[in-house]
Amino acid sequence: MAVTxxxxxxxxxxxxxxxxxxxxxxDIPTPVFMPVGTAATVKTxxxxxxxxxxxxxxxxxxxxxxxxxxxxxxxxxxxTKSFMNxxxxxxxxxxxxxxxxxxxxxxxxxEGVVFRHHLSGAPLEMSPEDSIHIQNILGSDIIxxxxxxxPFDAGYDYLKASVERTIRWAERGKKAHQKSDSQALFGIVxxxxxxxxxxxxxxxxxxxxxxxxxIGGLSIGESKAEMKAVLEMMATVMPxxxxxxxxGVGDPFDLINGVMHGIDMFDCVLPTRIARHGSAMxxxxxxVVKNKRYAEDLTPLDPACDCKVCRQYTxxxxxxxxxxxEILGLRLLSYHNLYFLKxxxxxxxxxxxxxxxxxxxxxxxxxxxxxxxx
Amino acid sequence: MAVTxxxxxxxxxxxxxxxxxxxxxxDIPTPVFMPVGTAATVKTxxxxxxxxxxxxxxxxxxxxxxxxxxxxxxxxxxxTKSFMNxxxxxxxxxxxxxxxxxxxxxxxxxEGVVFRHHLSGAPLEMSPEDSIHIQNILGSDIIxxxxxxxPFDAGYDYLKASVERTIRWAERGKKAHQKSDSQALFGIVxxxxxxxxxxxxxxxxxxxxxxxxxIGGLSIGESKAEMKAVLEMMATVMPxxxxxxxxGVGDPFDLINGVMHGIDMFDCVLPTRIARHGSAMxxxxxxVVKNKRYAEDLTPLDPACDCKVCRQYTxxxxxxxxxxxEILGLRLLSYHNLYFLKxxxxxxxxxxxxxxxxxxxxxxxxxxxxxxxx
Numbered sequence: 001m002a003v004t005x006x007x008x009x010x011x012x013x014x015x016x017x018x019x020x021x022x023x024x025x026x027d028i029p030t031p032v033f034m035p036v037g038t039a040a041t042v043k044t045x046x047x048x049x050x051x052x053x054x055x056x057x058x059x060x061x062x063x064x065x066x067x068x069x070x071x072x073x074x075x076x077x078x079x080t081k082s083f084m085n086x087x088x089x090x091x092x093x094x095x096x097x098x099x100x101x102x103x104x105x106x107x108x109x110x111e112g113v114v115f116r117h118h119l120s121g122a123p124l125e126m127s128p129e130d131s132i133h134i135q136n137i138l139g140s141d142i143i144x145x146x147x148x149x150x151p152f153d154a155g156y157d158y159l160k161a162s163v164e165r166t167i168r169w170a171e172r173g174k175k176a177h178q179k180s181d182s183q184a185l186f187g188i189v190x191x192x193x194x195x196x197x198x199x200x201x202x203x204x205x206x207x208x209x210x211x212x213x214x215i216g217g218l219s220i221g222e223s224k225a226e227m228k229a230v231l232e233m234m235a236t237v238m239p240x241x242x243x244x245x246x247x248g249v250g251d252p253f254d255l256i257n258g259v260m261h262g263i264d265m266f267d268c269v270l271p272t273r274i275a276r277h278g279s280a281m282x283x284x285x286x287x288v289v290k291n292k293r294y295a296e297d298l299t300p301l302d303p304a305c306d307c308k309v310c311r312q313y314t315x316x317x318x319x320x321x322x323x324x325x326e327i328l329g330l331r332l333l334s335y336h337n338l339y340f341l342k343x344x345x346x347x348x349x350x351x352x353x354x355x356x357x358x359x360x361x362x363x364x365x366x367x368x369x370x371x372x373x374x
Numbered sequence: 375m376a377v378t379x380x381x382x383x384x385x386x387x388x389x390x391x392x393x394x395x396x397x398x399x400x401d402i403p404t405p406v407f408m409p410v411g412t413a414a415t416v417k418t419x420x421x422x423x424x425x426x427x428x429x430x431x432x433x434x435x436x437x438x439x440x441x442x443x444x445x446x447x448x449x450x451x452x453x454t455k456s457f458m459n460x461x462x463x464x465x466x467x468x469x470x471x472x473x474x475x476x477x478x479x480x481x482x483x484x485e486g487v488v489f490r491h492h493l494s495g496a497p498l499e500m501s502p503e504d505s506i507h508i509q510n511i512l513g514s515d516i517i518x519x520x521x522x523x524x525p526f527d528a529g530y531d532y533l534k535a536s537v538e539r540t541i542r543w544a545e546r547g548k549k550a551h552q553k554s555d556s557q558a559l560f561g562i563v564x565x566x567x568x569x570x571x572x573x574x575x576x577x578x579x580x581x582x583x584x585x586x587x588x589i590g591g592l593s594i595g596e597s598k599a600e601m602k603a604v605l606e607m608m609a610t611v612m613p614x615x616x617x618x619x620x621x622g623v624g625d626p627f628d629l630i631n632g633v634m635h636g637i638d639m640f641d642c643v644l645p646t647r648i649a650r651h652g653s654a655m656x657x658x659x660x661x662v663v664k665n666k667r668y669a670e671d672l673t674p675l676d677p678a679c680d681c682k683v684c685r686q687y688t689x690x691x692x693x694x695x696x697x698x699x700e701i702l703g704l705r706l707l708s709y710h711n712l713y714f715l716k717x718x719x720x721x722x723x724x725x726x727x728x729x730x731x732x733x734x735x736x737x738x739x740x741x742x743x744x745x746x747x748x
Binding site for chain 2: 040041044045068085295316317321331
């Protein structure tokens with residue numbers, strides 16, 4: 001098996017899980033947050049820094065790498081990891097989400113999707129087989145099934161037909177997968193807000209026996225309550241022994257909530273994206289560094305944080321960098337925000353192992369206001 | 375003395391000099407190239423990286439720091455070095471060059487300069503006393519005299535009057551300098567292309583006994599031949615025992631040429647500026663990384679370079695970063711270009727110590743075409 005999952009502990013207080021993803025590039029403790037390196041770079045950071053702010057597992061986007069630099073060039077480098085000089089583990093998404101979110105003009109056919117380049121408008125096509133073939137070349141440790149990701153409120157009939165297609169695409173992708181000895185292909189559960197569709201999708205994917213299952217179609221504009229409802233339902237039916245991946249989630253409170261519902265893996269651009277807009281995640285809540293109130297603030301970004309940014313720079317200096325439009329500001333905040341989430345996930349794992357994730361959740365809920373809404 | 379200069383060797387073949395600048399933040403070998411950290415950040419880099427690509431001496435711009443974040447905030451941090459977390463040595467310019475180059479509306483009076491903010495247009499004033507006072511607060515190891523930097527072709531009469539004023543300003547600045555025990559104030563020689571004006575300016579500055587002398591008003595649009603003529607003349611008259619600083623020069627060939635004329639210190643934004651535009655300095659000449667020809671080039675940026683960028687990434691990956699407009703590209707090229715100049719200066723010092731700087735110069739001239747014109 002390319003990647004195996006070892007469930008090491010279930011919190012007696014909450015049902016939250018600790019485990020280990022064994023990959024050929026190292027063991028990854030779960031629950032884990034994966035920084036996103038869309039174009040084979042976690043924005044602004046070098047691989048040695050990515051190591052410091054992650055557990056050694058990051059995500060890259062198939063859609064972007066397929067278009068630039070293209071699979072030929074990555075193949076010549078021996079895969080995405082050597083292309084970007086990353087010796088940790090790597091997960092690639094299927095490209096499906098980008099096809100549906102970035103391209104405004106698209107046509108979904110049974111064969112695959114016909115769409116236009118999100119920048120140039122050039123005509124493009126991607127089938128489930130294409131996606132798997134590209135990911136085989138990208139050489140990631142974990143690859144994802146090509147799914148349709150419709151809007152959360154697309155309606156029952158549309159979502160039912162879409163789920164059926166996503167199941168058929170998952171089967172085709174599995175057949176097309178050429179490297180199951182070195183790459184683990186995960187299935188993706190769709191179905192919007194409808195428990196029967198989610199359940200049906202999961203059951204059919206389980207028949208295909210994927211080494212891991214992702215929950216797709218969340219964090220795409222639905223309410224927190226709607227997300228919670230889906231997670232509650234899924235928690236009771238997803239296979240215990242397989243890793244569970246909630247896609248596109250990175251708000252600290254959503255991470256805590258996901259873990260409470262048995263999720264093992266998360267990814268999101270949020271920490272690096274808000275960093276580039278000058279916002280920092282801190283134990284006291286979100287901080288907009290550029291605000292005038294920090295001009296003379298000689299304290300660290302987050303007094304509770306021990307990352308190199310908080311150890312070495314003042315809020316005043318960081319504000320100055322943003323006021324001066326200096327790239328170092330984006331870089332330091334990106335580093336800190338990822339470190340913040342790494343630390344949060346570490347605290348979460350400790351709480352699970354101590355059978356007190358329920359308490360930890362309540363403590364966090366109590367001070368939730370500041371950390372909700374990144 | 376705040377900073378002392380120890381002349382350790384004069385090349386028998388060329389007259390080029392090796393020395394050591396002793397500062398309270400470390401010994402700096404000369405000839406040295408100083409990376410520019412305009413707004414208290416060498417663009418894109420963290421201090422530990424700046425250490426790797428410099429000899430531990432960098433430059434910051436008084437004009438920029440005065441306007442943002444302002445001297446109050448830097449004073450509260452205990453100076454620029456602790457503000458930016460830099461434990462090496464620091465030189466600040468006087469702000470004069472920026473007053474004359476960035477501000478289009480200005481009025482030069484005996485008292486000082488009245489001008490407008492280069493962005494907001496707000497009215498501002500700077501006198502020689504202001505400049506020194508600001509630099510006293512900025513806390514740099516080496517501070518510079520407030521001079522007028524007129525165009526190279528301003529004409530004899532204008533330059534003569536300007537030189538006289540620059541001399542008077544130097545004297546006023548010296549009187550205003552409150553921290554000569556911890557900050558070395560260097561004088562700046564102006565005079566455009568005119569040997570008699572340059573000589574007169576230098577003689578008057580020598581009477582004031584500065585611990586170092588800079589050549590200003592070069593690398594501002596004059597021809598290479600014009601720069602060379604000034605350097606040739608200055609080489610014969612500048613005090614042997616004091617450090618000689620050629621301001622604003624960073625083209626590899628200009629550095630070599632400057633050293634041949636006895637220059638000990640250089641600074642320039644060139645290596646970091648061209649990096650952000652996607653150009654790399656290499657032993658084979660300038661490379662525009664974004665060019666299509668590097669799309670499939672799996673070799674390092676500069677095969678002769680041992681920096682972390684050349685050890686870890688391919689030209690193809692670097693091109694991809696620029697094509698994808700990824701910040702990491704700017705960062706890696708900035709690092710490499712500064713490292714390239716650090717290595718060049720190291721080679722230069724070795725050639726001087728081996729009394730073969732003349733040969734080194736000729737070798738470089740032979741392959742000059744590729745390295746001229748950055």
